[in-house]
Amino acid sequence: MKIYNTLARRKEEFATRDPGTAGIYVCGPTVYGLIHVGNARPYVFFAVLARYLRSIGYDVKLVENITDIDDKIIERANHEGMAPGRLAAAFSRAYVDDTLKFGLERPDVEPKATEHIQEIIDHCRRLVDTGMAYESGGSVYFRVDRFAGYGKLSGQKTGQMKHCELVREGEAKESPLDFAVWKASKPGEPSWESPWGPGRPGWHIECTAMSLKYLGQSFDIHGGGRDLIFPHHENEIAQAEAVSGGGFARGWMHVGMITTKEEKMSKSVGNIFLLREFLKQYDPRVLILFFMGAHYRSPLEFSEVNLEEAAGRLERFKNCFWKVDSVIGETAAAAAPPEGRLLEDSIGLTAQQFEAEMQDDVNTAGALAALFGLVRSINEYAELASAAGSADAGLLGRASDLLRRLLGILGVEITEADYAGKAAPQELLDLVALREQARREKDFAAADAARDRIAAAGYEIRDTPTGPKLVKK
RNA sequence: GGCGACGUGGCCGAGUGGCUAGGCAGAGGUCUGCAAAACCUCGUACAGCGGUUCGAUUCCGCUCGUCGCCUCCA
Numbered sequence: 001m002k003i004y005n006t007l008a009r010r011k012e013e014f015a016t017r018d019p020g021t022a023g024i025y026v027c028g029p030t031v032y033g034l035i036h037v038g039n040a041r042p043y044v045f046f047a048v049l050a051r052y053l054r055s056i057g058y059d060v061k062l063v064e065n066i067t068d069i070d071d072k073i074i075e076r077a078n079h080e081g082m083a084p085g086r087l088a089a090a091f092s093r094a095y096v097d098d099t100l101k102f103g104l105e106r107p108d109v110e111p112k113a114t115e116h117i118q119e120i121i122d123h124c125r126r127l128v129d130t131g132m133a134y135e136s137g138g139s140v141y142f143r144v145d146r147f148a149g150y151g152k153l154s155g156q157k158t159g160q161m162k163h164c165e166l167v168r169e170g171e172a173k174e175s176p177l178d179f180a181v182w183k184a185s186k187p188g189e190p191s192w193e194s195p196w197g198p199g200r201p202g203w204h205i206e207c208t209a210m211s212l213k214y215l216g217q218s219f220d221i222h223g224g225g226r227d228l229i230f231p232h233h234e235n236e237i238a239q240a241e242a243v244s245g246g247g248f249a250r251g252w253m254h255v256g257m258i259t260t261k262e263e264k265m266s267k268s269v270g271n272i273f274l275l276r277e278f279l280k281q282y283d284p285r286v287l288i289l290f291f292m293g294a295h296y297r298s299p300l301e302f303s304e305v306n307l308e309e310a311a312g313r314l315e316r317f318k319n320c321f322w323k324v325d326s327v328i329g330e331t332a333a334a335a336a337p338p339e340g341r342l343l344e345d346s347i348g349l350t351a352q353q354f355e356a357e358m359q360d361d362v363n364t365a366g367a368l369a370a371l372f373g374l375v376r377s378i379n380e381y382a383e384l385a386s387a388a389g390s391a392d393a394g395l396l397g398r399a400s401d402l403l404r405r406l407l408g409i410l411g412v413e414i415t416e417a418d419y420a421g422k423a424a425p426q427e428l429l430d431l432v433a434l435r436e437q438a439r440r441e442k443d444f445a446a447a448d449a450a451r452d453r454i455a456a457a458g459y460e461i462r463d464t465p466t467g468p469k470l471v472k473k
Numbered sequence: 474g475g476c477g478a479c480g481u482g483g484c485c486g487a488g489u490g491g492c493u494a495g496g497c498a499g500a501g502g503u504c505u506g507c508a509a510a511a512c513c514u515c516g517u518a519c520a521g522c523g524g525u526u527c528g529a530u531u532c533c534g535c536u537c538g539u540c541g542c543c544u545c546c547a
């Protein structure tokens with residue numbers, strides 16, 4: 001399998017540290033607010049990657065942190081007049097709620113920064129002990145110029161950075177580029193005792209400490225949004241490798257930005273769409289299919305038409321499953337089913353193409369195309385079966401099972417509840433009967449009125465050779 | 474100023490040194506009382522200018538344009 005490694009700036013053959021197992025660390029949220037749809041893209045993507053790797057036999061450990069202590073949390077808490085700890089706890093819960101409602105499973109480990117203060121302090125101490133960091137005014141700063149590899153991820157050269165505003169009030173740093181790994185806390189701020197006095201974790205050191213704790217040195221993939229490359233991930237590399245002498249994450253994967261009006265969706269721009277707001281208006285799978293339609297590294301425009309298109313994809317899949325059930329239900333086993341060679345071939349080709357696309361830097365857009373190929377083949381066969389009055393249920397079952405399984409890897413689950421009208425309330429079934437009666441009497445106005453009432457109740461009528469069927473919309 | 478990415482048919486969006494992406498929308502047809510769903514047919518697009526090549530959308534250079542990052546953004 002090939003995966004694009006930001007560090008190497010090219011696709012590389014994916015080889016894990018320990019054969020058969022993959023350790024993945026994804027930068028999770030800093031819980032100072034509700035997450036928006038842009039934040040959700042990496043979580044969705046890495047869940048897909050984890051599922052795919054599992055499907056080909058890897059034992060995957062996916063770690064996604066929750067950063068529950070940070071300047072912005074304190075800032076927001078002060079603004080709201082509540083304790084930072086309470087605010088962080090509330091937004092942590094909101095994050096978990098939102099992502100669960102969205103259909104994301106929990107990662108294997110979901111560590112919180114405040115529960116790893118000891119590991120963080122130990123890490124800072126090692127940095128100080130080796131001279132890679134120094135204490136100043138109760139804070140601990142990383143000496144950027146002592147770390148030769150600084151800039152290797154982002155390609156930034158320290159001499160050419162804009163660093164006019166890098167020194168904040170109250171900071172006493174040896175160099176403007178140095179960054180805090182431990183911050184002295186002001187009175188009233190959350191703090192933990194440390195060798196340098198009361199303070200709290202600094203520059204995303206929790207990611208460094210926790211990834212090493214749960215995945216060990218030289219773990220396989222560290223990921224997150226593109227915007228984290230610099231300085232976040234660059235600094236993580238510095239913090240980690242300054243202690244170990246090398247070997248932090250082997251591969252770095254970065255997910256492209258979600259944009260609106262071609263501008264990055266971000267809180268500071270103010271063009272965000274909260275995940276929970278999205279879920280009030282759309283099926284979660286619409287967002288997943290929207291994400292899956294583009295390569296994970298590409299920017300993706302969040303717009304009404306693009307979402308409608310994603311919704312159309314979901315419909316096409318649902319209709320296909322409906323068709324399979326419907327055709328199996330309506331045909332008799334007695335007659336000879338149509339030749340199934342093409343569908344048989346399509347099953348093999350789809351599985352093959354899906355694999356090839358996923359193996360090529362997780363090309364979900366290509367994988368989706370493969371699935372639509374299978375949809376077409378299934379529909380074609382269903383047409384023939386319907387005309388012949390007989391279907392090879394085993395063949396259709398195998399085809400739809402494959403479709404279901406591969407969609408599942410992408411994070412889209414479609415069940416009978418999505419389309420089946422069998423469980424429709426009796427009054428709707430009565431309306432269907434009423435419409436049939438009206439149609440027989442050529443009273444089409446009455447028939448259409450019945451159909452409209454059924455539509456208003458969230459069902460659609462589809463007339464088939466064996467009579468009308470209700471489909472849940 | 475520095476680093477990086479990108480410009481594909483009406484729209485979205487893969488991909489490739491010569492061979493079908495796919496979806497949505499649209500046109501025509503089949504089916505239907507009309508629809509819906511589905512099927513069939515239909516679009517020769519790769520920002521511009523040079524170069525390499527038998528041949529470039531694909532490789533190289535330049536130009537134009539867009540976007541991200543450059544200290545606390547996913």
